[in-house]
Structures are given as structure tokens and as C-alpha cells.
Amino acid sequence: MQINLPVPDEFTDELRHEMQQVAVAAFKEAGAKHAAADYMDVKHVAEYLGVSTATVRKxxxxxxxxxxxxxxxxxxKAAVDQFMHSYEQ
Structure with missing residues (x-):
């Protein structure tokens, strides 16, 4: 069963604009977090490496x-990567 509901073009345009604004804001925030991720605390290093915080301390x-x-x-982050690569076999 399909229900057709007429929606004014103005509403559709406004909804599209709002969705674009939300998407742009989300991408900007993600970019800022990515840039900030160059320096991480112990918890984030552990998440990045997939290990425990105790292992990061080790x-x-x-x-x-x-x-x-x-x-x-x-x-x-680059130093962490370099350290990990130094143990590659």
C-alpha cells in the first residue's frame, strides 16, 4: 500500500537546505577531530592500536x-606509528 502526500516545493527545498547544512557541519567537525587526532591521550592511543591502556603504558x-x-x-600519532613499524618483522 502506497500513500501519496502532496508536499509543497518550498518545504522540500527548505528540507534539502537544512540537510545540506547538517552534512556540512558534520564534515567540518569530523575534519577538526581528525586534525586534532595528531596528538592523543592514552585512551585514544589504546583505541587507535586496538590494545588496552596498560599495553600502551608498557x-x-x-x-x-x-x-x-x-x-x-x-x-x-606519527611517533606511535613509527614505534609500531620499528617492531615489524
Whole structure:
């Protein structure tokens, strides 16, 4: 069973415009998060690598570079990747 409901063109145009605005905002937000992901905390490194936070701490003891500023620890994504590649066999 199909129901046809007449919708004014003005409504359709406004809905299309709103959906485009939401999509643009979502892409901008995703881009900002991606740029910010160059520096990650322990939790995000663990998610990125698919390991536990305890394993990230173990990797740090093994030499994975980290940045510590005033009690805040961050890991550079490129440095994490380089550390992981150094163990490739």
C-alpha cells in the first residue's frame, strides 16, 4: 500500500537546505577531530592500536615516545606509528 502526500516545493527545498547544512557541519567537525587526532591521550592511543591502556603504558616503557607537559601526557600519532613499524618483522 502506497500513500501519496502532496508536499509543497518550498518545504522540500527548505528540507534539502537544512540537510545540506547538517552534512556540512558534520564534515567540518569530523575534519577538526581528525586534525586534532595528531596528538592523543592514552585512551585514544589504546583505541587507535586496538590494545588496552596498560599495553600502551608498557609500550611507553619500551620506548614509545610521549610528550609530557605540566602533568599532561600526549602521544604523537606519527611517533606511535613509527614505534609500531620499528617492531615489524
Amino acid at each position: 609500550f611507553t616503557v619500551m620506548g614509545m615516545p610521549r610528550i609530557q607537559i605540566d602533568g599532561v601526557t600526549r602521544y604523537n
